[in-house]
Amino acid sequence: MNNFTLHTPTRILFGEGQIAHLSNEIPVGSKVLITFGGGSVKKTGVMDQVYSALKDFDVQEFGGIEPNPSYETLMKAVEVVKAQKIDFLLAVGGGSVLDGTKFIAAAAFYGEEPWNILQTQGADIKQALPMGSVLTLPATGSESNNGAVITRRATGDKQAFRSPFVQPLFAVLDPVYTYTLPERQIANGVVDAFVHTIEQYLTYPVEAKVQDRFAEGLLLTLIEEGPKALKEPENYAVRANVMWSATMALNGLIGAGVPQDWATHMLGHELTAMHGIDHAQTLAIVLPSLMNIKREQKRGKLLQYADRVWGFNEGDEEQRIDLAITATREFFEAMGIPTRMQDYQLDGSSIPALLVKLEEKGLTQLGEHQDITLEVSRQIYEDAR
Amino acid sequence: MNNFTLHTPTRILFGEGQIAHLSNEIPVGSKVLITFGGGSVKKTGVMDQVYSALKDFDVQEFGGIEPNPSYETLMKAVEVVKAQKIDFLLAVGGGSVLDGTKFIAAAAFYGEEPWNILQTQGADIKQALPMGSVLTLPATGSESNNGAVITRRATGDKQAFRSPFVQPLFAVLDPVYTYTLPERQIANGVVDAFVHTIEQYLTYPVEAKVQDRFAEGLLLTLIEEGPKALKEPENYAVRANVMWSATMALNGLIGAGVPQDWATHMLGHELTAMHGIDHAQTLAIVLPSLMNIKREQKRGKLLQYADRVWGFNEGDEEQRIDLAITATREFFEAMGIPTRMQDYQLDGSSIPALLVKLEEKGLTQLGEHQDITLEVSRQIYEDAR
Structure with missing residues (x-):
């Protein structure tokens, strides 16, 4: 820790x-x-x-x-x-x-x-x-x-x-x-809170067991309650669990004493700025791709995430990681939030321009290891098409 | 919630x-x-x-x-x-x-x-x-x-x-x-934090998913790290996880929005007052017995505890509950804290006097349902001999 x-x-x-x-x-x-x-x-x-x-x-x-x-x-x-x-x-x-x-x-x-x-x-x-x-x-x-x-x-x-x-x-x-909120805002809120949690969890292990368990608890809750929040807008318990998860995801608690990533947010911000895509939608586009591209550096935590959050603990490591990334993608899709650029009528031709924006802002060493260079960001965007 | x-x-x-x-x-x-x-x-x-x-x-x-x-x-x-x-x-x-x-x-x-x-x-x-x-x-x-x-x-x-x-x-x-603390104080601290968590968790379900997951996270951490804290007194990560668990167990967070029990503490306090037994030791004596006697009222949460904390999710319900109670007892024993009155040279003959003390203080309706009457307290003490 x-x-x-x-x-x-x-x-x-x-x-x-x-x-x-x-x-x-x-x-x-x-x-x-x-x-x-x-x-x-x-x-x-x-x-x-x-x-x-x-x-x-x-x-x-x-x-x-x-x-x-x-x-x-x-x-x-x-x-x-x-x-x-x-x-x-x-x-x-x-x-x-x-x-x-x-x-x-x-x-x-x-x-x-x-x-x-x-x-x-x-x-x-x-x-x-x-x-x-x-x-x-x-x-x-x-x-x-x-x-x-x-x-x-x-x-x-x-x-x-x-x-x-x-x-x-x-x-x-x-x-x-929250009962009267449009479906899209609830979906965005659940995905936003989910990715806030991931940014503080899916890095590398530092033996911070309480923080890990708390983060996993929020992820599990959002996975269980998110789709229900869409189907049953006036289910008090469900809305309460979503609301409390979102607050706990970013009040400092789960991020205390652990490395943090935030590259998904940085890459997502440029998609919002250039194409007007909702913040949470950009996170849903970038995260599965970032998990895939950074699977080596995040291996330990990806396997822990696969096991404790999704229950994938059999088969070889690559398989378990693939399953966890697919499950993450399917969760976002189940919330009504597509996870590919093409779902938002983007063919990837703006990727060079997105990278120029990142460079202009000096965002050339992102992530918990500061090793998400412009080239890695390019790979993440490409993989997200 | x-x-x-x-x-x-x-x-x-x-x-x-x-x-x-x-x-x-x-x-x-x-x-x-x-x-x-x-x-x-x-x-x-x-x-x-x-x-x-x-x-x-x-x-x-x-x-x-x-x-x-x-x-x-x-x-x-x-x-x-x-x-x-x-x-x-x-x-x-x-x-x-x-x-x-x-x-x-x-x-x-x-x-x-x-x-x-x-x-x-x-x-x-x-x-x-x-x-x-x-x-x-x-x-x-x-x-x-x-x-x-x-x-x-x-x-x-x-x-x-x-x-x-x-x-x-x-x-x-x-x-x-904490490196230089006597083994007994570390053991007592781990058991104390564990039972603080249980008092706010093992009641009845109110669909408070974040609080449940957080409580389970603390219990899992204490179970994993407690025995290591005894064996490796200068293992920084282990001591850090124990220390942070103990703080998180009683700062209000996991108890917010959920029923609370605290009967184990009340029955334990009388054992300390009458026999000078360490606070944590009294909790280790009372809790397994209270779980057993209150298994009907706590059934939903006992099964969740058995599953999520100990991994017991097969067999009939009574079996799973029995396994969870035994595992709890064995955890305390592994921390060097005996869980029976007889281990502290008590034969149960003071139970009537303990009940008189509870009655004097008006502690005749304990627990999350206020249904731990003096008679139930007697059963709990008897079962703990």
């Missing part, structure tokens, strides 16, 4: 009706800005419940935070925060609203050029508004970590930052809020 | 040499009181490392906190805190030092009669000194939760309290510090 520091201070209020306790989590007398996205939280009635829970607070709202939240939109919220002397932010929505609200929280106290928050990856944040969230879409884990990804529309830049100052104080997780 | 609130704010610094970062965790200028037990931390050199890490702080120390820390001893520390205007407590040791320090932290700000902290189970604590810890004995999980158990020697009372104000801010967990 590698050394690690782990801090998971976000208070979780999990379960049906937990929003009733929302007012206890926000300091009395706070001037609250509710941040949200396209307005589905108003249609579904979640926002009514939020207002009802906050009836004793001075509440304002800022809507319109996009998927892949933009600097341009968020800076408008920062103006509202300053003009209205807001002192608490409540994000109501999914990962994009969470990420955007983290940026608002930090930018409210930042100097002249808040884009520098991204340029410095959050390192020089000294203060932020306190924030919490009511989560409506389980996927990114942003509700209980301190990271965020922001896009600058003007330049097309998409950058990440993290800071302990933007760790949400609390997250209300009510599985019932 | 049941509704839950989960808050795990203690910052974990895990791994060899992490004590070097200790000074970053304590506010600059703090007047620190180091609390410790019998002095083994001085012999092993841990205390030298603590002093070295705190060279820029005004540091005092208070030693002599006993196993089963006593109110009488702790109140002397409270006098030191007040006289010396201490503003940070650093517990260096195991669960008893941690628990005792939590009491000191709360009592320092409490009114006339700090024993009331126990009488009210911590409910009226309004303030406490900030505290952190350097853990040297993995077992109780006290380093990252907000509970403590204190004994009043004058009356023989042993009582628990919990309060968010005594949640440690940080815990330094260096597996190397």
